[in-house]
Amino acid sequence: MQQALLWFFVLASLAGGLLMLVLRHPMRVALALISTMVSLAAIYAILGVHVIAVFQVLIYVGAVMVFMVYAIMLLDVRDPSFTHRYSGYLLPGLAGAVVLVVAFVRGLAGSTPAVMGAGVGTTFDVQPFSVAFLNDYWLYFELTSVLLLAAVVAAIAILKARRRGNG
Amino acid sequence: MDNTQLLLALSTALFAIGLAGVVIRRNLLVMLMCMELMLNGVVLSLVTLSQQAASTTGAVLVFLVFVVAAAEIAIAVPIVLLLARRKRTLDMDAFTDLKG
Amino acid sequence: MNASTLLTAMLPEHLLLLGILLLIVLEIGARKPREFLWVTLVTVFAAAFAAARLYVSDYAAAPFPGQFSVDPAALLGKATLLGLTLPAVLIAGGEFRGPRFSILLLSSVYGACLMLSSDSFLTLFLGIELMSLPVYALVLLAMGRPESAEGALKYLILGGAGTASLLLGISFTFGSTGSFGLAAFGAALAGGDTMARAAVVLVLLAFYLKAAVVPFHAWAPDAYESASVPVTAYMATVIKSAVLLAAVRMFAGTEVPASMVVLLAGLPLLSMVWGNLTAMRQESFRRMIAYSSIAHAGYLFFAFLGPAQGRYEAVIFYVIAYGLMNLLAFVCLPTGEDATRDRLDNLKGLFGRNPYAAVLIAAAMLSLAGIPPFPGFVAKFLIFRNVIDAGYTGWAVAGLIGSYLGIYFYLRVIQYMFMSAGEEAAAATPSRAWAFAASLCCLLPVILLTIFPGWLLDRL
Amino acid sequence: MSEAAMLNWVLFLPVAGMAALLLVPRLRADLVRGLSLAVMVLQFLLTVVLYLEFDADLGGLQFETRLPWIADWGVYYHVGLDGLNILLVLLTAFLGPLVVAGAFSAIQKDVKLFYSMVFFIQFAMLGTFVAQDLFLFYVFWETMLIPMFLIIGIWGGERRIYATLKFVLYTAFGSILMLAAVIYLVWSLKSQTGITSFAFADLYGTRLPLDAQVLLFGAFALSFAIKVPVVPLHTWLPDAHVEAPTAGSVILAGVLLKMGTYGFIKLGFPLFPEATAVYTPVIMVLAVISIIYGACLALVQDDIKKIIAYSSISHLGYVMLGLASLDLLGIQGAIIQMVSHGLTAGGLFLMVGMIYERCHSRDLAAYGGLAKLLPVYSVFFMVLTLAAVGLPTTSGFTGEFLVLMGAFNAAWPQYEAGVTWPLVLACLAVLGVVLGALYMLRLAQHFLFGESKAPHQPLADLNLREKAILALIVVAVFWLGLFPDSFMRKTELGALEYQQQVMSRPAGSWVSVEPAGGSAP
Known part of the structure; x- marks a missing residue:
């Protein structure tokens, strides 16, 4: 059950992150970011680090994002950056990110961090x-x-x- | 793939997505949020690793990251408001007129 | 750990903090804005003097073992940073009256000092942030220019991305070595597993971004151009120096493994070539200095190729020579409206109007170009000597040719000042005395280093 | 003052002159001029004393000073005179006052800065000649660019900025590679012996594998060859000469170009003897090409300054030929030729400057029949022209004759051994003398004789200052031509040491080495 929840929130946060790349209006991007952040908080809670889960919700979602949403509401909707999503670096940027993910995930999947299992599952x-x-x-x-x-x-x-x- | 590796992979993926967003998006506010996403990815990796090692230092670092992120936003949002107030655009490419 | 160690070892930092608090009290209490600059000046000078004094007496202590420690190398670095801040404060005399500028500047210097004493990544991270955060606001403080806000925001976003990269690097370093100590970086550099390598790359990228190495330089020209002259001077010298000196501390005694050479030499080389080539096309003085500083970041990172024991000597000498000369150019800029002051055209015929300033700017440009007898040459020589010492002759030759590309645009400034006729500009503005004091501040050490470079080199 | 200190006095007098000028008010141009002349004359007199005191029978360095400069790196402030640089120092000090006096009327803008820059370049040039430490040498060598950049760029002609940037960027490129070579060389010395030293004497002892030597010599030679300039690298010279003010041209032709040849003789050849053996054929071929090509181009120019500029390339070709011959006479001839060219080219540039001040044209077609209009001027011009051509009894003859003697001396044993190309080169070099006579006489004929069509008549003939300047040069030219012995005595031991330095170490002499890649004829 816990494992299924973990997977759910992992996928949810990943989806939120990906949505941030494609959504047009900053407000929707902000909502996607908030959903990612909440998913991460849930992951922390599942891991048992409740302090950080609380911080995540309080500081990030509660303070940072509220501030951000407030700023977005004051903006001019006719701004050209609302309709044109991407700058000239679209392809090199995406290619770089894909390379980064592939390199890290492949490299890290093979290696076990030295600290693994030193004090499994301690909660703060x-x-x-x-x-x-x-x-x-x-x-x-x-x-x-x-x-x-x-x-x-x-x-x-x-x-x-x-x-x-x-x- | 056990949970630690899954979470590390997720944190790397979030970091990369955020980085890609900073590079490819045009709206400065969206770029700002993508930067926040990068930080979130990093926090995930820090939490995962320091929880594995039962490291208090890691927890302290996570706390510091939260504080710093909040401070950064406290500076960034007034700048955004300033830009909006002066009717300047938030379009990244609009600022490149001085490039040479 | 006793109280006196705590007091002595962090004396420069304490003095800076004291200055900040005093300024806050003054702002709440006092009405007249004038005395703030004096407070700032005295604070920076006292801190610089304290650091220099401790350095001379070979002081070393670890008030927070594993987190914060001082040694002569760190103290000399702090003295350098604080000393370089002094002229920047002086030229701010005419522009910033309010205490906010001073508080932000002092806290930024505080962060820079912290970086040089850090023993753990936590301190380093806090130091970097404390150094950068106030600068985002400082960039914006000019506000005579509408671009300032964009420049500041861009700087903030990319700076934040750099921070994230540093943090992920720290996290991976911890993952592979189990430690948050700064020494863990050396272990990761020497170690060969994937996570360690990823950690090293990420941390390096963060430093490249903070020091504006191509291709992570995009923020620098915008931020430099957006800021007003004193802030640009501060960013181009103190911040860059702090980042590089912190990098030296982080690398400690670790030799660069062969697998990292391409990363440690390739991007800096690209930086030199790109920075120098792009600087040629600039019409704004600050933008030109930005590209020049991108190129200089490249030279500085070349120092890491060399043998470990020569690294500190090379970087600190370079940083001193480069910082002094850069500041000299900034403090001698003709006064006037910020935007016109920034145009290179404004320098045309400067020799006719103000020979003293023109000659000093010319000397600064020649030194930045690395032409003898100025200290910039000795600094460049030192770096490339180390690179050849380590056996990377090919990289050294490529780097020297990269540095050759920069000669043209420095000469162009001299050409504007001496060989072009310019229109008569308006008479001097009141900040003259400040600027003159600032120029003396830079000039005396420059003369000393030009005639007796050995004086400093023998002491390193 | 002690003997050794005197050289330091000579070297630092220009610095003192700069400092003194700093105190003079900017608008007192006359005071600036007078002071500059006084300092320069003093410097020349001191140098004459040095020259007379220089003992021709002692080898090695004299008037030596050695003080630690950057002790950490083994860099010393190390200066001294030897047979190779004594005449060049004398020439530099001799031309100094003439340059200053020659610019009295020509330079009216930023007078103070101008004379400061003349002092600056004088300091850098003397320093380059007397430095005995590679780091010090490099510092002086590069520093020279700064005043020259300003002299051409501020007081030059219409295209001065293009010309001065071309000059600096060309020469700086060579210097950058030389810098890499310097560092590598010192590092090799350190890894071989454990000593970190920049002293020439120590570096002469470095032993490097041939391929490293070839690369390093290439880097040094590129830098020197740009400065000389040797033919494919010469394109900056005509531009710089044409655009430079008279004083700049005189310094450039009189002293600066000798830096390149001096670099070869002091550093390039002795540091890398084996590489020298490989490169000698190439250098000789390039030298002869410079002689012929420079002369041919001089023959077709219409701009008087360009004629003299191209003739400089041709004349310095002789110097390179003499140095590369490694024959004692050839080497001494090369040194005499350097001095002689400094005098004649310097004098001719001064004279072009004088006529330019009167008529504001450098176009050969604009002039004619000056012999009638300006008799005194014409006499001086004729004398210097003939000296440049190498008429017996003038300095030009001594130099060229000795160089050619040296070339034939070196070529003959090889011819007998069945290698013909050195002899062919020597013969071609003789052809250069004929071409030289042709272009110089063409210049004199168009300029002095024929129909008189000088613009802006009537013209004032030379005034006393100008006569005095030219008379001094002419006296020197004849002195060097008629009594070369005393000068050659001073250089003899130096040349001998140099020759042994280069010849002693190769397995065989350069004769036995095959030309690299068969590129030589």
């Missing part, structure tokens, strides 16, 4: 994760806050720049 619970994060990895906690600070200032700067650009 919120509590041990938070403890580890704040004890052993607090450097990253600090750095993340600097990063977020920079991002906030950057966002403000862009918004202010818009005001100046309009005036």
